Amino acid sequence: MLELKRQIYIGNLDQYEGMSLRGISKKTGHHIQTIKKYVEKEDWNEGYKVRKETPSRLEPLKSVIDEWIAEDLKRGRKYRRTASKMYNDLAKDAEYSTKLTVGKQSVINYVSKRKKEISKQIYSTAMFGVHTMSEAQVDFGDILVKNSRGGEETWHELVMSFPWSNAGFAQVCRYETKECLCEGLIRIFDYIGGVPLRILFDNMSSAVVHVEEHGKRKLTDMFMRFTMHHRFKAEFCNPDSPNEKGNVENKVGYLRRNYLLPPPEIADLERFNEQLLNECMLDLERDHYIKEEKISTLFAAEQETLIPLPREAFRVFTIEKVKTDKYSFIQYENNKYSTSP
DSSP states (O other): OOOHHHHHHHHHHHHTTOOOHHHHHHHHOOOHHHHHHHHSOOOOOOOSOOOOOOOOTTHHHHHHHHHHHHHHHTSOGGGSOOHHHHHHHHHHOHHHHTTOOSOHHHHHHHHHHHHHHHHOOOOOOOOSSSOOTTEEEEEEEEEEEEOTTSOEEEEEEEEEEETTTTEEEEEEESSOOHHHHHHHHHHHHHHHTSBOSEEEEOOOTTTEEEEOGGGOEEEOHHHHHHHHHHTOEEEEOOTTOGGGGHHHHHHHHHHHHHHSOSOOBOSOHHHHHHHHHHHHHHHTSSBOSSSSSBHHHHHHHHHTTSBOOOSSOOOOOOOOOOOOOTTSEEEETTEEEEOOO
């Protein structure tokens, strides 16, 4: 089985570049039956089997090799060390030779991979400069909710807006976790009857683990599976650039002012969210701020371009392997739970 990133890459070649199975096979080097398997895959739910990951034996020397590659890339091509030369230098050095427990080919493969990654140019592009149909933006916002004691708590609203039609839909969540993000989006997808082709996010921790060098992002496994399961293209703002998703920023404030103030008292969150979606749909019966049409009419046309809902529902859960203490308790987040002896 190919690693998840490779599966997603193959799926994207078919979904977003329209390549044929034979074309993808030629580009990636994988057998056409392997390509067909991942292109036609519909269920991207996480499996229940926990696989043990074996750390790379080259790990102690990767930082050294990366440093050598970075130094060489500053020089002309004819002055750079080959992968074989790097392996020989590691083998000859008294400090590094004791840590070198892999063969020459393993070093060659790693150097080839890292050279492409380190030297690759990342271009900063303007995102969603001209809004087209079936493009959405997503963001979280803070709201106040009355609790059972009469006080107020800070909860969150998850908002999806459609800049082309100016439609917007909200769901209330207790937290801003990856589970809340996926569940909220699923409810909105189900309500509007489809999935946008592209969705713009900021670098929210529920989707992005961290922003790496050159703007590349490490995404949470759940979010990667979620995007592939629903077949939409996830894009992200540049760091500290909320203006790139200005439509949803405005929609967060608009929906909070009109439907979530004064702070509501929520006894049944599921029922409250159903009613909130209905109110968001009724809100579309007003004129677009520029176009001389009702937002509902524009959004109805936009709904026809949405990606159909997946046949298999995405199951939102997280699997973590934990170890009990001598009293048969396990620790999850900040809580302890008893297990059967």
